Structures are given as C-alpha cells and as structure tokens.
Amino acid sequence: MSVKAPRGVNDILPPDSFKWQYIRRKAEEIFELYNYEEIILPIFEHTELFQRGIGETTDIVEKEMYTFEDKGGRSITLRPEGTASVMRAYLEHKIYGQSQPTKYFYFGPMFRYERPQAGRFRQFYQIGVEVLGVDNPAVDVEVILVGFQILDTLGLKDCKLYINSVGCPECRSAYREALKDYFKPHLEKLCSDCQRRFERNPMRMLDCKNEDCKRHMEKAPVILDYLCEDCASDFDKVKSYLDLVQIPYEVDPGLVRGLDYYTKTAFEVKYSKLGAQDTLFAGGRYDGLGEEIGGKRVPGIGFAMGMERLILALKYQNVELPINRNIDLFITTIGSKAEKEAFKYLNQLRRAGLKAAMDYMGRSVKGQMKMADRLNARYSIILGDEELDKGSATIRNMETGEQDEVKLSNLVEEMKKRVK
Numbered sequence: 001m002s003v004k005a006p007r008g009v010n011d012i013l014p015p016d017s018f019k020w021q022y023i024r025r026k027a028e029e030i031f032e033l034y035n036y037e038e039i040i041l042p043i044f045e046h047t048e049l050f051q052r053g054i055g056e057t058t059d060i061v062e063k064e065m066y067t068f069e070d071k072g073g074r075s076i077t078l079r080p081e082g083t084a085s086v087m088r089a090y091l092e093h094k095i096y097g098q099s100q101p102t103k104y105f106y107f108g109p110m111f112r113y114e115r116p117q118a119g120r121f122r123q124f125y126q127i128g129v130e131v132l133g134v135d136n137p138a139v140d141v142e143v144i145l146v147g148f149q150i151l152d153t154l155g156l157k158d159c160k161l162y163i164n165s166v167g168c169p170e171c172r173s174a175y176r177e178a179l180k181d182y183f184k185p186h187l188e189k190l191c192s193d194c195q196r197r198f199e200r201n202p203m204r205m206l207d208c209k210n211e212d213c214k215r216h217m218e219k220a221p222v223i224l225d226y227l228c229e230d231c232a233s234d235f236d237k238v239k240s241y242l243d244l245v246q247i248p249y250e251v252d253p254g255l256v257r258g259l260d261y262y263t264k265t266a267f268e269v270k271y272s273k274l275g276a277q278d279t280l281f282a283g284g285r286y287d288g289l290g291e292e293i294g295g296k297r298v299p300g301i302g303f304a305m306g307m308e309r310l311i312l313a314l315k316y317q318n319v320e321l322p323i324n325r326n327i328d329l330f331i332t333t334i335g336s337k338a339e340k341e342a343f344k345y346l347n348q349l350r351r352a353g354l355k356a357a358m359d360y361m362g363r364s365v366k367g368q369m370k371m372a373d374r375l376n377a378r379y380s381i382i383l384g385d386e387e388l389d390k391g392s393a394t395i396r397n398m399e400t401g402e403q404d405e406v407k408l409s410n411l412v413e414e415m416k417k418r419v420k
C-alpha cells in the first residue's frame with residue numbers, strides 16, 4: 001500500500017521548483033523597485049475573518065473553505081486568499097498609526113475546495129500585493145503596473161487588462177434596484193443560487209457561472225451608468241493614468257465584485273490561451289473591508305497572481321526561464337584515501353563560495369566523470385592517492401579538456417580565481 005497526496009494537491013518537484021524559485025526571486029526584485037515590503041501571514045485564521053472579509057454569500061465561503069474545529073473548540077479555516085489576513089494584521093498591529101501608505105507583498109499557498117482542473121488546484125500558490133491607507137487612483141494603476149512588470153520580466157506577452165468600477169455603497173443602491181427590476185420577470189428561469197442572491201445581493205448574480213443564467217446577464221444594466229460623481233471621477237483618473245503609462249485596457253462592465261466593501265476599481269489580467277482558467281492576476285479596491293472585519297475604514301487595493309497559472313502560461317508561450325543549475329566544480333577521486341581527503345576539500349571549496357560536488361555512490365572514475373558532465377561542472381578536480389602523496393591535484397577544464405596540476409595547499413585560492 002502506498003499513500004498518495006490528496007486530490008487537488010501537488011508536489012512541486014525539481015526542475016519545476018526551480019521555476020517557482022526563479023519567479024519568486026524576480027517578483028521580489030520588482031517589489032523592491034516599487035518599494036513593497038514582505039508580510040508573512042499565518043496559514044490559518046479564525047473562520048469568522050473570512051466569513052466577514054470575503055462575504056457569506058460568496059462561493060468561497062459557502063462552498064469552498066477548509067474549515068475545522070481545533071482541539072480548543074475554535075472554528076479555524078485554512079486561508080482561501082490573502083487580503084482578509086493582510087487587513088486583519090494591519091488593524092491588529094495598528095499599522096495605520098505609521099506613515100502611510102503601507103505597501104505589502106506576500107507569497108504562499110491558499111486553500112479552496114474546488115473541482116480540480118487545468119490551472120486550478122485545492123492548494124494553490126499566490127503572489128499578492130496590497131496597498132493600504134491611500135485612496136489615490138494613481139495607486140490603483142501602480143498596483144496594476146507591478147503585476148504587469150512581473151509578467152514582462154518573465155517574458156510573458158499578450159496579456160490583456162480588463163477594468164471596471166464597482167462604485168461605492170451609495171451609488172450601488174440605485175444600481176441594485178435597477179438590477180432587481182431587470183431580473184424580476186426572469187427570476188423563475190434562473191438557478192436557485194441566483195434566486196437567493198436576488199434578495200440578498202443581486203450584484204452577485206452577475207458572476208453566476210450557470211450557462212442559462214449567463215444568457216440573462218448580457219442585457220442587464222451596467223454599474224458604470226449608475227456611478228456617483230466621486231466614483232466616476234476616480235474611474236476617469238484610473239483610465240487617464242493607464243493612458244499615461246501606455247497600458248492598453250478594455251472596460252468590462254461584467255467585471256463585478258458584488259460585496260459592499262469592494263469599491264471602485266476592479267481589474268483582471270488575462271492570458272487568452274489558457275482557456276477557461278485564463279486569469280493571471282486580478283484584484284481591486286476594498287475600501288470597506290476594514291470596517292467589515294470589525295475595524296475602521298481603511299482604503300486598500302491589491303491583487304493576487306496565481307503561480308500555477310503563470311507557469312502554465314509560460315509553457316503555452318514556450319518561454320524558457322534562464323535557470324542556471326550548473327556547478328563550478330566536481331571532485332573526482334581515485335582510491336579510498338583520496339575519497340576521504342576530497343570530502344575535506346569539498347567543504348573548504350563550498351565555504352569559499354564555490355558550487356562544488358563529489359560522488360557518494362562509489363562510482364568508477366568514468367562514472368564520476370559522467371556525473372560531472374551531467375551537473376555541467378565547469379571544472380573537474382581529479383584527486384588520486386598518487387597525487388595526494390605529491391600534495392597536488394589535477395584540474396580539468398571540462399569545456400576545453402585542458403588539464404594542469406595545482407598544489408593542494410593552494411587549491412581553494414586557485415579555484416576561486418578560475419571560477420570568478
């Protein structure tokens with residue numbers, strides 16, 4: 001019998017894990033350029049945080065959370081996203097008392113009980129950013145630019161930006177009435193989820209995944225026609241800043257986030273070749289979230305980028321990430337005394353900052369040479385019992401095949417010179 005990983009959960013093995021590492025490092029470089037700082041969040045939170053911070057009527061909270069009671073009888077949930085935790089931490093540690101804005105990034109796994117398919121898993125990995133304490137629409141565009149620069153740096157092209165404004169609670173009340181008027185005559189033909197949402201939150205009907213429902217959504221009134229002056233002006237600013245930095249976009253009135261604390265800017269960046277799961281990163285403003293989870297009003301905007309989707313998109317576009325796993329040198333040994341001595345030099349070479357390896361499998365000299373090749377070693381140090389007696393080693397340049405002898409007392413310094 002063998003135990004396997006649960007459905008929807010993945011092991012990220014080399015060489016794939018090299019890609020993950022590479023992407024994380026590149027993203028960190030870009031966060032540094034934009035002056036974002038890392039926040040390391042807990043993997044689980046009180047269930048209540050997500051019920052309030054994501055919304056009781058959402059699919060995530062209704063159907064997809066990994067919730068359990070811990071041994072102390074508390075209801076705990078594995079985080080299905082990062083934003084609610086970031087806001088919780090910001091309020092809990094009174095970060096708003098410091099100079100604003102606060103610009104965070106985070107990495108890590110999220111958990112949702114969904115049907116696994118291409119690019120969608122039950123444990124998935126997100127790269128996220130959140131900017132808190134500022135409501136300037138320029139920041140909305142900065143956040144979008146951070147995401148785009150990550151995609152650009154990785155060499156991912158043809159990604160398209162869709163934007164919308166979801167307004168604020170004031171302008172949305174008129175919109176909600178308009179939606180109800182529109183849906184009322186069709187209500188019987190809609191799914192049971194939509195019928196429930198009609199009473200509780202008609203905006204949530206707009207992102208119903210049911211095909212029959214979708215047909216009724218096409219002619220539904222759009223929020224952009226109901227924006228108040230403040231929301232309309234901020235949306236114009238977002239568009240003008242996007243023009244300023246020449247980021248093409250399409251206004252998509254269907255892009256809605258139907259909860260009260262989502263406000264104004266909503267956006268998605270898609271890569272069309274991915275099919276149904278085509279969103280690479282998505283986000284928006286959530287100026288009401290702080291209050292929703294029991295704190296104060298805190299303007300905030302952010303996005304989350306899916307690592308698995310990103311990797312899939314890179315594959316579709318045939319992007320080869322420049323991952324270098326070559327080593328500097330490999331120590332080939334002949335004889336048992338040399339094998340033991342080699343271990344000592346291996347340690348010294350690594351301590352000196354060189355990427356070095358030797359064989360632990362008792363391979364023949366020929367086998368060791370093959371291994372040096374496989375590891376793309378630049379140099380091979382050949383150490384035999386005979387050489388040991390003379391106090392020297394043979395250095396072979398693996399690329400040119402040239403060989404020469406070096407004094408063992410001088411080995412580390414000599415190799416440092418050659419490798420750098």
Ligand SMILES: [Zn+2]
Pocket residue numbers: 167168169170171172227228229230231232
């Ligand atoms: Zn408004």
Ligand SMILES: [Zn+2]
Pocket residue numbers: 190191192193194208209210213
């Ligand atoms: Zn529906």
